[in-house]
Amino acid sequence: MxxxxxxxxxxxxxxxxxxxxxxxxxxxxxxxxxxxxxxxxxxxxxxxxxxxxxxxxxxxxxxxxxxxxxxxxxxxxxxxxxxxxxxxxxxxxxxxxxxIDWTNCEHHACSEVRAANLSGDCHWWQEFRRGNMTLAAQHQSCARRRAELSVAMNPYCKGLKGKAAVDRVFKPCFEDTAPFDAIP
Incomplete structure (x- = not known):
């Protein structure tokens, strides 16, 4: 979401x-x-x-x-x-x-990390408009933050459960750029 x-x-x-x-x-x-x-x-x-x-x-x-x-x-x-x-x-x-099981917090978290990473959600201009600008790892920080926000909306992944799921899957899911060859 x-x-x-x-x-x-x-x-x-x-x-x-x-x-x-x-x-x-x-x-x-x-x-x-x-x-x-x-x-x-x-x-x-x-x-x-x-x-x-x-x-x-x-x-x-x-x-x-x-x-x-x-x-x-x-x-x-x-x-x-x-x-x-x-x-x-x-x-x-x-x-x-x-x-894929959308009630499984890790499945949902992985898809949210990928969607935030690949859709343009975390383009520097979007982050600038949101007031979220840092010098180091801006794109990764955005993908993590937006995935945590979205997973938190899943009734099966409330509270720390959703954040922990994002933490567990972040690296491999962020690196998975399919069907793109790289982050667009």
């Missing part, structure tokens, strides 16, 4: 336009859609659901239904691009790991 900063949101119709643009034009989203197809999990028309969400998040991945875009928490094309890329990485992880 990708945590939303302080988003005000859009209408369902605006969000639909943002999603359509992202799936046709955003390089990371298009790449992930192609890699899902090659992995045997082609995204069909009803895979991306636009919903009004009460949780403070831009979207989520709900296996096996697909991606949820919380239109009331995303207000721009850039936000939709990031959320969609993030959630498609979860979809890819779910596709390639047929036995």
């Amino acid at each position: 990708s945590s939303a900063p302080q988003w005000k949101g859009s209408t369902k119709e605006q969000c639909e336009q943002y999603v359509q643009f992202a799936t046709r034009r955003n390089p990371v989203v298009k790449f992930m859609l192609e890699k899902l197809k090659l992995a045997g999990c082609e995204v069909k028309g009803n895979f991306i659901h636009l919903e009004e969400c009460s949780m403070d998040a831009g979207g989520g991945f709900r296996a096996p239904d697909g991606v949820v875009m919380c239109y009331n928490h995303v207000a721009s094309q850039e936000e939709v691009n990031l959320v969609l890329a993030h959630e498609l990485i979860h979809a890819y992880d779910h596709c390639r790991g047929k036995d």
